[in-house]
Amino acid sequence: MTGSKRKAQATQESLHRIFTIPEAPNSTLGRIEKEISENLAGFLGNHIAAKEQLLSEIEKDFDCSKIPEQPTFVSDHMHHLLDKLVSQSVHTSSPSFIGHMTSALPYFILPLSKLMVGLNQNLVKIETSKAFTPLERQVLGMLHRLVYQNDDNFYDTWMHSANHSLGAFCSGGTVANITALWVARNNLLGPDGTFKGVAREGIFQALKHYQYEGLAILVSSRGHYSLKKSADILGLGQDSVIAISTDEHNKIDCQKLKEKCQALAAKNIRVLSIVGVAGTTETGNIDPLTEMAKIAQQYDCHFHVDAAWGGATLLSEKYRPLLQGIELADSVTIDAHKQMYVPMGAGLVVFKNPASVASIEHHAEYILRKGSKDLGSHTLEGSRPGMAMLVYASLHVISRPGYELLINQSIDKANYFADIIEQHPDFELITKPELCLLTYRYNPKVVQTFLTQADDDAQDLANSILDKLTKFIQKRQRENGKSFVSRTRIEVQKYRGRKTLVFRVVLANPLTSREILEDVLIEQNELAKESHTFLPKLISLSTSR
Amino acid sequence: MTGSKRKAQATQESLHRIFTIPEAPNSTLGRIEKEISENLAGFLGNHIAAKEQLLSEIEKDFDCSKIPEQPTFVSDHMHHLLDKLVSQSVHTSSPSFIGHMTSALPYFILPLSKLMVGLNQNLVKIETSKAFTPLERQVLGMLHRLVYQNDDNFYDTWMHSANHSLGAFCSGGTVANITALWVARNNLLGPDGTFKGVAREGIFQALKHYQYEGLAILVSSRGHYSLKKSADILGLGQDSVIAISTDEHNKIDCQKLKEKCQALAAKNIRVLSIVGVAGTTETGNIDPLTEMAKIAQQYDCHFHVDAAWGGATLLSEKYRPLLQGIELADSVTIDAHKQMYVPMGAGLVVFKNPASVASIEHHAEYILRKGSKDLGSHTLEGSRPGMAMLVYASLHVISRPGYELLINQSIDKANYFADIIEQHPDFELITKPELCLLTYRYNPKVVQTFLTQADDDAQDLANSILDKLTKFIQKRQRENGKSFVSRTRIEVQKYRGRKTLVFRVVLANPLTSREILEDVLIEQNELAKESHTFLPKLISLSTSR
Incomplete structure (x- = not known):
């Protein structure tokens, strides 16, 4: 046998092995698996670095664009993954990771x-x-x-x-929302006489046939960005998604919704769908679904409810009434990988008909x-x-009653967190929890007092410095790796609708304790003091008059 | 403590446990996991029932629409899953499951x-x-x-x-194809003067602005059904996908493609994209990509290559030349969960720019x-x-050379299978393998001879009985559970383009041996004899004159 032929045969045998010979229990991968099986939290705690590394540093470990010409042993590769990837991944199941919708798994x-x-x-x-x-x-x-x-x-x-x-x-949820609106579009612009329907002939011919000037999707200004994406993909255009303003509880203003429907009808723009939100991504609030359903019926349009987050709340008898009217929807999106505690990659949409x-x-x-x-x-x-x-x-x-317990606990926890924020002189609760989400910010008492008395310009100035402080604290907290909240920008009514930067918290992890929430405030309070620019500026502004 | 309160606390504790206490190694789930880890093939072989059950029977086990009000112990539920689900799942990694694109995993x-x-x-x-x-x-x-x-x-x-x-x-691959065409559409109909672009304003306004009568996507008649789905979703309509006929090797006829481009231009219909197929789903053939790229350039349209199946062939230096011209594509779809041997749920699209x-x-x-x-x-x-x-x-x-070996072996195996089909008097090879796919059917020698001499009507009659026989064998073979090939209907040139039912084989499983392929023919040959209607009819038709 020649050298190259021998080499080829060896490669072939090793290839055959990876398809037929299991990883030995005492191999690196076997040990990792054992650790995960026996103590996932411990494994993640041991292997994910607490302190955040700069993304630009991490990128250096992932900068080769050539596919390897040499195979790597599984065990060597596992060491590499632990060292470079796992260590710099995000501990999404940590009880103090309360900033996004990804949480612990059973x-x-x-x-x-x-x-x-x-x-x-x-x-x-x-x-x-x-x-x-x-x-x-x-x-x-x-x-x-x-x-x-x-x-x-x-x-x-x-x-x-x-x-x-x-x-x-x-x-x-994104694919679920696209699917719902795809169904709605194709049913609205279906076959009619010689017209073979939008599915066959497309939107251009469909609008010509039905003689509409355009289509519209109406949703509150808190609607998820996937709706605009859906409208883009479906050929309606992002501008066909019309944001209706919300009340002080982040719920759609039904009066404005009706007026918009009327105004569009007058312009011969057909409302394709009214979309209710059941658990807004940023604040967790639920639209008045029954009232919206009535308006949808009046204008003969599809009523979709995006309950990607809040849908699981239906499993709680106690909180189900919050979503009253959802049964009137033509379609409903629910994400199982959110409050149903299954891993990433599980969404669905259900259709009434x-x-x-x-x-x-x-x-x-x-x-x-x-x-x-x-x-x-x-x-x-x-x-x-x-x-x-x-x-x-x-x-x-888990069963329905088990889910009910999990969901009720999450909401209780959010209420508790809202309480301690409100009781703390130097924090300001921005949105109260309806489900288990809330937003707030660090805002020293003296600044809070100042804001209630300041004129518009001074208020804006203080708020803009507070925005910077919020960002500073959120980033610093994330980098320290002890706990994590996210940040977003929302319109705040008491500041004349100003788009204000806030901490956003999602309390779905069953392992998050009250102590952890208390610690988050303590940590943020300390981090605020580390701001040698924004905090002094704020204090001096608030005390100078 | 009251009874209900005690019960609630017990439920809460058991809930807490599922998030914090690992499955014990000697639990049912622990044992299952060990079996999977140590001998996946054995586990699947032991637990998947060989003999197929009727779907209507299986449905009876999945007919409850109520979410359970009582929790089930994990171990009890695992027994249930083994008994009702795993036993009636499909052994996709079996070396004799050669009918679809899902195969074994390392x-x-x-x-x-x-x-x-x-x-x-x-x-x-x-x-x-x-x-x-x-x-x-x-x-x-x-x-x-x-x-x-x-x-x-x-x-x-x-x-x-x-x-x-x-x-x-x-x-x-479907989402990859939609993404590619979405990008193409939005770039073609981008912002222009006061027009804000299709992404913002939608297709109706876009076509009015650009003054096109319509858009078209051109692909061979062997293109994947996801392209029509993409056109529907993207608001172009399925009819905008225009199928160009293929030559006797299932490759797009470039002359016809050019003519169609010209004809559309004359009608002011803008070609959005020409789509090349690199590995057709049914026969595994590759379009002449270089020539298609030239035509796309001439008509200034996006050139997409759907290489969901064949893309991995680029990892083989030996067979890479088959895909020559792919580097000229504006976008290319590749499915990693096909010939790259990762589990279901991994596709991607790459963009030249x-x-x-x-x-x-x-x-x-x-x-x-x-x-x-x-x-x-x-x-x-x-x-x-x-x-x-x-x-x-x-x-x-696995590395690039490892993938090369896997891919080369698959193609070698397909060639071997084609050889033994051709050598067998009672089988007819319909499409030769270019990659590792081929189609064929059981067709007794006497009928084959008859077909070459028969007039059109007699040929059609024989072929229609052969269709029924093919379906009979394929279903019987699947039900027996020893091996599996799929079936499809394709136009066959030697029968004047008649849509003919054939066995379809995909040889990507590295563990499929030559013996297995030989056995498949033996089994099918025997199954054919079990047809007491179609086979006798065929023989009598072929020998009656």
């Missing part, structure tokens, strides 16, 4: 995810997913029932019907043949993993 | 996926993904370089640039702030998992 999810990967089903069609298809349909049925509360007969009829679907499972997905149906010769129950015939995505299994398992293991 | 992927889930990063923004963001950018850079082969300087400049992107990572994604950029206040490097500012999806890590690890552990 332990059973870890081995279950491994089973999911091992099975490697493809949900696009039954031939590559078999029982996963009815399972996903059942999960959609359960979430549909959670929203719409129809009777057994309804679900017996539609849940497994080939040409119907109670919803679509997808990778997340099981026939409405017909307007987005697709077929092909080798799969999705007409009359088949392949899920892929009415999803935006094609090939998809079996994530529905994780939702299914969570619904069984 | 062993290290399993624990690595668990690490991914444990870290639960959200790639939409740096604040929830940190080092995963530069890692994903590096993976996109590597795949970009694989396609476009620019120099170090190019990648040093653009790979980590905040306002640029070499591509977009997503859940799969790192600035082209600017046309789909989105911003929000709390994330994706202007100038940030958040990946979410130019992806269709919002929240996304850290799947890029699995691609990154595979590229390092």
